[in-house]
Every structure is written in structure tokens, then in C-alpha cells.
Amino acid sequence: MVHRTFHTLQFENKLHRSVSTLSSQSTWSQNAITIFGSQAGTSGSSLSLLNNPIGMYYDGPNNMLIVSDFGNHRILQFSINYPPSVATVIAGGNDYGCKMNQFTVTIGVAFDSSRQLYVADSDCNRTIKFPANSNSTTSGTCVGSVSQPQNLCINPSTGDIYVASYDDNAVYKFIGGSETAVVAAGGNGDGNALNQFAGPNGVYYDYLYTNALYVTDTRNHRVMKFPPDSTSATYGIVVAGNNGSETVTSNATQPKNKLCEYLKRRKVMWIIVIIIVIVLIITIPIVIIKTKKANSEKTSTKEEGTIKITEEMEVTTVFFSTHFCNPESTITSTSATTLPTTSTSTTSAVWVKIAPDSVIGDQNCASGGYVPSATLSDCESGCLSVSGCTAVDWNVNGAGCSYRQCTTYPPNYSGRSxxxxxxxxxxxSTTTTTTISIPGSVLIGFIGIIVREEVPADMTFS
Structure with a gap:
């Protein structure tokens, strides 16, 4: 198994580093170098390897990288002056958990101006702070509770901390780094309006140039921009990606025939088919005898307006949706009607144990929540109540349950007793219905009766 994110790459600009503005002729090296982790993409827990790293922060004054090493539940710091190097654990590394020196799913990381470390711990629903020069034995303090925090950023000019909440579809601001949190954007439910998000993940406050808040809106496939001091009532603007609007068909392209429009909106043709089949199953012997007698005498043709229908025809749902929507049609076919065979599939969910003494360590498995204590039954039922949840990490002693939204099966995992x-x-399981063949003239009669009952009184036909 290859972990493509187990190493950090650096691309070097061919221009001198002192140049801050790049021209249109600027070029970048096509080849990257590994500055930390395995060249071959191998995971590990040593201080020279990573295991599913997610978040990253660049400490410019010291030319250091801070990385949230999700699979090892720790925060690493290493120099990029002389890569590759050996990292230092500056927080966590004490197994999976919600103690103040532990992590579950570490995502966002950042330093403030005093080099205090801030970490968004998603499954523990918290943002935690560590003092400067912390290590694996240091216990942090909880800045505040945020549901499924993702990435975070700090405005160094004010000390405000911005944290994206995936579950709340909001961005929270901890004013001046205090425990007081206010909604800086979103918080109006899951949606695509300009004051809504659908799973926000990335957040950045540009204090140098635009003095604006930028948010990556995951499921709306867009990047939003909000003005300074924005709130839940503030509407942002889309600066990249989809604006969330739906494609609307012009009225000029809508069907002109009122019957066709009615059938499409009310789905009457499906009701018609179901009723006809039920009636024919009950009355088919009598109907067949009468129809054969009538067909042996003569075939009559009725013409009304511009629609011509012969009694001997093949009538299906295709006839109903095509010929009534096209008044110019002339319909002739054979004397038998065949209803197509249909299949119905029923899907049921079954819980399977993937691995003992292990927890999920897969970048394709997003966190869906964490329960401090639960039986296996409670853990499974809780997962089914969470949208997209397909797997769980469960403590056999009932000490915890973590919901996982995995897109791969089975998920990758790592050992944990x-x-x-x-x-x-x-x-x-699939159920297939049987094909029924009946005379076309009989089916036309039933369709005529049902249409007269279903179509509104003010409906007119051309």
C-alpha cells in the first residue's frame, strides 16, 4: 500500500528568492524534492516518517514546517533548511484519545505571535492550545468547543483565531484568542446561498492585502470571500469555483402541449400503467373474448383534430409520452401490447468486523463524530444516524466510539490495542416482474377512461 502523502515536497522557483512579484514569464521546476518523509511513500512512526499527514503550517521566521501527523496522533516540527531532517514532537504522540496531551483526528495547526501552538482536534470537537516550546509530555488547554473543526488560521495583528466547523457549516472566530467565539461566516444551515456553506474545510484571513476572510466550501465546490468583522448575517462573494446556482431551462424550451406538461409534472403515465395492469389481471379472460370478436368483424379508424389512432396498435408508455406530446403524429402498429419486464433491487446493510486491535488510518475516511462511551450496538446505530457514516472505531471496553465516513472499502488501518x-x-436482492401481453384496443379503452378522470377540467388539446 502506497501512501502518497507521506512525504512533503518542495518546488524551487528559478527566480531569485528576493523577488516577490512574479512575471508572466516566471517558470517553476518540474521536479520536486522530498524534504521530509519517505521517498517511496512508506508510512511509519519514527521521527523521520509520517503516517497520513493532513494539516501544515509554515513558521517563516525559523524556516520550519509544522505538520499534523494524523496517523500517529501527533504534531511534528522540522527544519527545511537542510532536508531531509529528523522531526521533533511538539504535541501529542500519546496514542488516540481526548486527554489534553492526546489527539484523535488532527487537522488544522498554527502558531500565534508568541509561538503558542493551536490544533483543531476533529473527533474531540475542540480547539486546543499548547505553550511555546511544548513537547509530547505537555498538556494543552481547551480554547473552545467546535463541532468537527477542520483547518484554522490566526490573524497576527489581532490575535483572532478562525476555525472552520464542518458539521455546523460555519466559521467561528475566537476574539483575541480568548474562549469567546462568535460566528464569522455561515452558520445558516447546509446550503449554497451566499451566507451558507456545505462542509467548509479551509479558512484563511488575509491581514496583509485584502483584509478579508477566505473559506473553501467543500461540497459547493467554491471559494468564498467575506469582509472584515463579518457575521452569520453577512453575505460573501464567490472568488473561485461554482457559484452553487442550478441550471434553469428557459420557458421557451418547455413543452407547449398542456397534456404533455401535465403528465410530466404529475407522473400520471406511471399511475395509468399500474392501474391498467391491476384491472387487466382481474378482467383479462372477458376482455380477450370480446376483443377477438370485435376484431374479427372490422377495424375502425377514428380521426379527431390532427391525431389519428387505429384500433389495432401497440400502446406502451412510449406511445403516451411521445405521441400525445406531438399532435402531428399518426399512430399505427400491431394489435398486441407488451408491457416491459422490470426489476426491483433491495439493498440491506450488514456490519462486518474488519480488524481487531486496530483503528482506521485512511485519508479517504473523514471523521463523522466521537462518543466517549458506547456499546457496539450503540456505536453502530449511532453511525447509521450520521450522514455518510460507513464504519466505526469501537473500544472493546466501551470507552469510546468514532464514526467514519469512508469512500473506500475496506479502509486502511493501523494497530491499536x-x-x-x-x-x-x-x-x-433483485425481484423481476413477468411480461404481460394484451390486445392494444383494450389498452386504448382503459387509457381513455383514466385520462378523462385525471386531466383537469380546464385542460384543452390541440
Whole structure:
């Protein structure tokens, strides 16, 4: 298994580093160098390897990188002056958990002007702060509770901390780094309006140039910009990506025929098919005898307006949706109607234990929440109540349950005693209906009756 994110790459600009503005002729090296981690993409827990790193922060004055090493539940610091180097643990590294010297899912990391470390710990729903020069034995303090925090950033000019909340679809601001949090953007439910988000992840406050807040809105596929001192009532603007609007078809392209429009909106043709099948199953012997007798005498043709229908025809849902929407049609076909065979699939979920003494360590598995204590049954039922949850990490002693939203199966995992991984498998059963063949003239009669009952009184036909 290759972990493509287990090493950090650096691309060197061919221009001199003192140049701050790049011209249109600027070029970049096509080849990267690994500045930390495995060249071959191998994961590990030593101080020279990474295991599913997620968040990163650049400490410019010291030319250091701060990385949230998610798979090892720790925050690493290493120099990029002389890569590759050996890292230093500046927080965590004490197994998975919600103690003040532990982490679950570390995402956002940043330093403030005093080199205090801030970490967004997603499954513990908290933002935690560590003093300068902290290490693996240092316990942090909770800045505030945020539901599923993602990335964070700090405005060094004010000390305000911005944290994106995936579950709340909001960006919170801890004013001056205090425990007082206010909504700086979003917080108006899941949606694509300009004051809403759908799973915000990245957040950055540009204090140097635009003095504005930028947010990556994951499921709306866009980047939003908000003015300074924005609130939940503030509407942002889209600066990149999809604006979330739906494609609307012009009225000029809508069907002109009122019957066709009615059938499409009310889905009457499906109701018609169901009722016809039920009636024919009950009355088919009598209907067949009468129809054969009528067909042996003569075939009559009725013409009304511009629609011509012969009694001997093949009538299906295709006839209903095509010929009634086209008044110019003339319809002739054989005397039998065949209803197509259809299949119905039923899918059920089954829980399967993936691995004992392990927890999920897969970048394709987003966190869906954490419960401090739960039985296996409670853990599984809780997962089913969370949108997109497909797997859980469960402590066999009932000490915790972590919900996972995985897009791969089975998920990748790493060893951890007293924990088990359970995931959902699906079982599908298919039921196929039988084809029924009936005379076309009979089906036309039933369709005529049902249409007269279903179509509104003010409906007119051309």
C-alpha cells in the first residue's frame, strides 16, 4: 500500500528568492524534492516518517514546517533548511484519545505571535492550545468547543483565531484568542446561498492585502470571500469555483402541449400503467373474448383534430409520452401490447468486523463524530444516524466510539490495542416482474377512461 502523502515536497522557483512579484514569464521546476518523509511513500512512526499527514503550517521566521501527523496522533516540527531532517514532537504522540496531551483526528495547526501552538482536534470537537516550546509530555488547554473543526488560521495583528466547523457549516472566530467565539461566516444551515456553506474545510484571513476572510466550501465546490468583522448575517462573494446556482431551462424550451406538461409534472403515465395492469389481471379472460370478436368483424379508424389512432396498435408508455406530446403524429402498429419486464433491487446493510486491535488510518475516511462511551450496538446505530457514516472505531471496553465516513472499502488501518474496526457491507436482492401481453384496443379503452378522470377540467388539446 502506497501512501502518497507521506512525504512533503518542495518546488524551487528559478527566480531569485528576493523577488516577490512574479512575471508572466516566471517558470517553476518540474521536479520536486522530498524534504521530509519517505521517498517511496512508506508510512511509519519514527521521527523521520509520517503516517497520513493532513494539516501544515509554515513558521517563516525559523524556516520550519509544522505538520499534523494524523496517523500517529501527533504534531511534528522540522527544519527545511537542510532536508531531509529528523522531526521533533511538539504535541501529542500519546496514542488516540481526548486527554489534553492526546489527539484523535488532527487537522488544522498554527502558531500565534508568541509561538503558542493551536490544533483543531476533529473527533474531540475542540480547539486546543499548547505553550511555546511544548513537547509530547505537555498538556494543552481547551480554547473552545467546535463541532468537527477542520483547518484554522490566526490573524497576527489581532490575535483572532478562525476555525472552520464542518458539521455546523460555519466559521467561528475566537476574539483575541480568548474562549469567546462568535460566528464569522455561515452558520445558516447546509446550503449554497451566499451566507451558507456545505462542509467548509479551509479558512484563511488575509491581514496583509485584502483584509478579508477566505473559506473553501467543500461540497459547493467554491471559494468564498467575506469582509472584515463579518457575521452569520453577512453575505460573501464567490472568488473561485461554482457559484452553487442550478441550471434553469428557459420557458421557451418547455413543452407547449398542456397534456404533455401535465403528465410530466404529475407522473400520471406511471399511475395509468399500474392501474391498467391491476384491472387487466382481474378482467383479462372477458376482455380477450370480446376483443377477438370485435376484431374479427372490422377495424375502425377514428380521426379527431390532427391525431389519428387505429384500433389495432401497440400502446406502451412510449406511445403516451411521445405521441400525445406531438399532435402531428399518426399512430399505427400491431394489435398486441407488451408491457416491459422490470426489476426491483433491495439493498440491506450488514456490519462486518474488519480488524481487531486496530483503528482506521485512511485519508479517504473523514471523521463523522466521537462518543466517549458506547456499546457496539450503540456505536453502530449511532453511525447509521450520521450522514455518510460507513464504519466505526469501537473500544472493546466501551470507552469510546468514532464514526467514519469512508469512500473506500475496506479502509486502511493501523494497530491499536483494545479497539476494533467495524464497517458496513451491503447485500442486494433483485425481484423481476413477468411480461404481460394484451390486445392494444383494450389498452386504448382503459387509457381513455383514466385520462378523462385525471386531466383537469380546464385542460384543452390541440
Amino acid at each position: 483494545d479497539w476494533e474496526i467495524w464497517a458496513i457491507e451491503t447485500e442486494t
